[in-house]
Amino acid sequence: MLRLSVCSIFLCLLAATCADAHAQTAQLTGTVYDDGNGNQHRDASERGIAGIKVSNGSDLAVTDAKGRYALPARENATVFVIKPPGYATATGANGLPLFWHHVFPAGSPTLRYGGIAATSSDGSADMDFPLRRQSKAGGELKMLVFGDPQPKSQADVGYYERDIVAPLVGKHDVRLGLSLGDIVNDDISLYPAMNRVTSKLGVPWLHVPGNHDLDVDATRDEDALLSFRNVFGPDSYAWEEPQASFIVLDDVVYLPGQQPAYIGGLREDQFAFVQSYLATLPKDRRVVIAVHIPFFEPYPGVESFRRADRDRLFAMLKDHTQVLLLSAHTHNQRHYRHDAATGWHGAQPLHEYNAGAACGAFWSGVKDAQGIPDTTMSDGTPNGYAWLTFKPDGAYSLRYQVARAPADYAMALYAPKVLRLGAWAANGVYANVFMGDADSRVEYRIDDGAWKPMRRVSQPDPNLLAENLADDKADQLRGYDRSPEAVPSTHLWRGVLPTDVGAGEHRVQVRVFDRWRGALTSETRYRLDQARE
Structure with a gap:
């Protein structure tokens, strides 16, 4: 009887030890491959691509000679490939870039707007990423930057289409687009309608989450962007073009039950990802940080972005000689130059462009002859968007385009x-x-x-x-x-x-x-x- 008890104890300890070892060594694996025929399926002739960066939102891996990668398993992670220069990602059914896999074997908490459904994989199966070579990637990079499209209704989606997107369709030469948060105004069911409109521009479009993209019925910050992630993928990620590296960050820290219910800031996993990613970049490469809530304080003395987080991020960026910050949220337009007073200790002041809103003042004001609201912002800036151009060496230029106005209306x-x-x-x-x-x-x-x-x-x-x-x-x-x-x-x-x-x-x-x-x-x-x- 005593011998049986000892054996039982030994087997239990062995099982526990094996479980712990498995938990410590559990990995997500997959291959990044050249999808020559663009069918998003790896055919026998399609080879893996070496040197491609893949992340689980915290850790960073680089593919080996066969295009294979391995990452530590993280609970409820979104694993993504960092699109390298000279390649394009797959395109989803909604017309937007598809560069991630969700790992939610049990699904996410139940939320009004759905969250993330249970995935077929727990990450133990291969999680591959197709990429396609781009024929035109060098020269200048022209892109569009939208601040806060923020429709509250289908009527507002119509304004967004007629005021912002339709005048651009078939009449631009940009290769990338970026929306700086508040894709909608709390009604996440409007995402499909917004994506239908934005995808008409025909270019890869990146999305930053905003405070009006939150699952407000979530009980903690970690779950507050699950419905956003279900549609747009990771809330924080990187994207590379020959001219610049873009780091998109969720900087809205949700504080359920508090007033205010959010503050600008970053999470530990984001700091880990940024630190690992920056270490892969030359110090003189153009780095663009895209967020929703600005790093400066629109109302001096009011901590709208946690200063300790700003100082920590700026310290990571200090030795990088070409950094540009993009933000939105204020429904005003402004250029801000960071220096020691805001924790920046680089060789030159750090430029933050706080972009005017595509929706202007929330689609308000008197309608014009076309039935579109005037929607001038509170600082007198008409609604519109920015043209952002990067030269091959990373130098950039900005131009603000007032919606449906001549290009020289400045x-x-x-x-x-x-x-x-x-x-x-x-x-x-x-x-x-x-x-x-x-x-x-x-x-x-x-x-x-x-x-x-x-x-x-x-x-x-x-x-x-x-x-x-x-x-x-x-x-x-x-x-x-x-x-x-x-x-x-x-x-x-x-x-x-x-x-x-x-x-x-x-x-x-x-x-x-x-x-x-x-x-x-x-x-x-x-x-x-x-x-x-």
């Missing part, structure tokens, strides 16, 4: 229509330069006079103020939602209008010297009348 002017001849010169012309920076050179002149500098001011945009007043005075709603309340703009300039230049109409020309496009001009007019007492 500023909105405001001036009074008529002033009294000889009156005290107290009124001004305002220029809202949509891509204006703190050091932008903005000048104006009256008629054919000398150019004079305009002064940058921190004031609400007067055009939007006029809309606010019109909304206030209206007896009925002027739109589904009224325009947002105007706030001080970071890219507004003012010049005094003279009243001693003779009666009649006068032309006001304004020019800005854009960092990437050179001199851009616009003009308006005002009149000087002789007043009668």
Whole structure:
């Protein structure tokens, strides 16, 4: 009897030891292969590709000479291939890149919008990734950047299609697209409709998750993007083109039951992934970090992104000489230069482009003749998107495109229509330069006079103020939602209008010297009348 007990104990200990050893050595394996015929199935003649990076969201592996990789198994992981330069990923049924496998053998927690269903594999079976060689990959990389498309209804999806996407279909030469979060406004059931529209642009499109893409019925941050991941794949990943490496990061930390219910920040697994991935890149390669919540504080002193996380990420990036940050979320547009005050200690200030929203001010305001809302943002920036171009050496340029406007529409002017001849010169012309920076050179002149500098001011945009007043005075709603309340703009300039230049109409020309496009001009007019007492 005693001998049986000892044997039983020994077998139990042996079984436990084996289970522990298996847990410690359990791996996800697969092959990255050249899918020559594009059927997303590895045929006998299709060889593996060496040197390709694959990740489980924390760990990083590189394929061997036969294209094989092995990664530690992680519970409820999304395993993805990092698309290398010169190759394309598979395309899913929704027209978007397909470069991942979910490993959820038991499925995810039950959520309103579905989460992730149980997968057929627990990761022990091979998890292969097809890639196809690209015929055109060098030269310049042109791409589109959308901030916050954010529809709340099918009607808004229609605005997105007619205002943003349709004018671009068949009329662009970009090779990559990126949406910087808030793909929808809380209604995740709109993803299929949005993907149907975005895929019409015909290029690989990457998606950053935003705070309005959360499963708000999740009980913890780890589960708050399961429905997003089910459609778009990993919430944090990398993507490589010859001209740049893109690192997409979920920077929305969900805090269920708290107010506010989220804050900007990063998780430990993300830090591990970024550190491992950056170690594979030359220090002079262009690195683009794409997030939703900006790294700077839109309201100074209010910690909207955890400063400790920002410092930690910036420390990892410090020795990389070409870094660009892309963010959205604010429904304003702004260029921010990080320095020691925000934890950046690189050799040069770190540029963050906080992109204007595709939806502008949440598809609000008075509709135009085509039935599309005005939706100007609270800083006076019209809704639109950015063109981002990278040269082969990683140098970049940005251009903001106002939706359905001419390509050279770069500023909105405001001036009074008529002033009294000889009156005290107290009124001004305002220029809202949509891509204006703190050091932008903005000048104006009256008629054919000398150019004079305009002064940058921190004031609400007067055009939007006029809309606010019109909304206030209206007896009925002027739109589904009224325009947002105007706030001080970071890219507004003012010049005094003279009243001693003779009666009649006068032309006001304004020019800005854009960092990437050179001199851009616009003009308006005002009149000087002789007043009668």
